[in-house]
Amino acid sequence: MKYPPGSFSKNFAWHGTGLLKLHTAICRGFQNRLEPVERQSFRNDSGLDGSLSLIPINFFLHNHNGRMSVDELVFRAIEYPHSTHFDRLGLFSLHLNKAGSGDHVVECPIMWANEFVRECLWSNGTWQSSALQDGTLDPFFEDRVDAKSEARLKCRSNYRHLFELCKFWPSSTSLINSGAEQWIMPALFLAWDRHILNGGLDDEMSLLKLIDSDELYKLLGANREYVIMCADNLVEIYIDVGRLARFQKTKKPPTSEIWMDTAFQQEFIELPEESGLGWLEQQGVDEAVERRSAERQELKRDRKKAAVLKQHYDNTCMFCGTRLQITYDGYYSEAAHIKGLGEPHNGPDKISNMLVLCPNHHLQFDRGVLRLYKEGASYRIKSKIKGDPLHGKAIALTHPVDEDFIKYHHDWVGQM
Ligand SMILES: [Zn+2]
Structure with a gap:
């Protein structure tokens, strides 16, 4: 299937600071509170200037019925300083795009990114750096993005630049060391958050099923068995802390x-x-x-x-x-x-x-x-x-x- 390039062919002007701009926009847009906000007030508060700079936010954040949702990505931005881990979680959130059905049609501004990871980038249990070379990227964009070559090249540059910002690219090895074990917990929590926000079932079996049905292990750039093992550990924690309700502020525990x-x-x-x-x-x-x-x-x-x-x-x-x-x-x-x-x-x-x-x-x-x-x-x-x-x-x-x-x-x- 071919997808329209949409605004992904625009100039995002990240200026080499990683996804700090996204981190800052989240903190400001949510006013450092873990509560959903109206889309318009998010835009007003985020501090990003003009429409162009705001465009990338749509690719990373979840919004539904005009409200920006709170999920693990928002939590990480508000509770932690900006870091490469945050950037990698941001890239993961972009790859979580999926096509919806029925009452829960999911916005998929760049569904091709998800397909690229599952079909080209992931292989043999990890990400292969060769997939990010022109020789693989260009034919893929030609096949999936319905645009003139100039717009396609812009999409390709923007997309690969995200890997650069996450320090995945350029790579001196054939395997991109995603260090997935360092961010697998927030990543799985984020994937489960998004699944529930999109109207998915929230029982343990349904959450675990996503590892295979959505091929989350490929999106994580990690071996399937390893991700299943981690998910098995983490899913009960996720359910026990209240799933999405975990963001409701609780009383701070006394020190010991x-x-x-x-x-x-x-x-x-x-x-x-x-x-x-x-x-x-x-x-x-x-x-x-x-x-x-x-x-x-x-x-x-x-x-x-x-x-x-x-x-x-x-x-x-x-x-x-x-x-x-x-x-x-x-x-x-x-x-x-x-x-x-x-x-x-x-x-x-x-x-x-x-x-x-x-x-x-x-x-x-x-x-x-x-x-x-x-x-x-x-x-x-x-x-x-x-x-x-x-x-x-x-x-x-x-x-x-x-x-x-x-x-x-x-x-x-x-x-x-
Ligand atoms: Zn440990």
């Missing part, structure tokens, strides 16, 4: 310094049942994640100890440093047992047998892709993935860990 020190003096600390601490919400998330595994459910471990440890590390993954923000003011991490709790390991449910990890690295640790070994006084990560940047990285342990458990996990993984 008061009880942290005491907590670490005794490993079996009991926190008051009705403590009203901010992480009670977080515990709801834990429960959802744990439902995933019948095995874990049977173990009925004491989550309070895990919560203490997660608080100690401020919900920051000890391996990659990610602090996964999942709501307006909530963060998420998981407590991983070093020596497994169930058969055949029978490890203890103690803080000295736990690490605090992000969901992805928890999974990789449990499956033996990652393990720890001791070198001198510090522990380092050993990865089975070729070229894994985590391989050899020293981790900072600031809670007492039993060396025997680490050795047990290390040796057990070695036998696998």
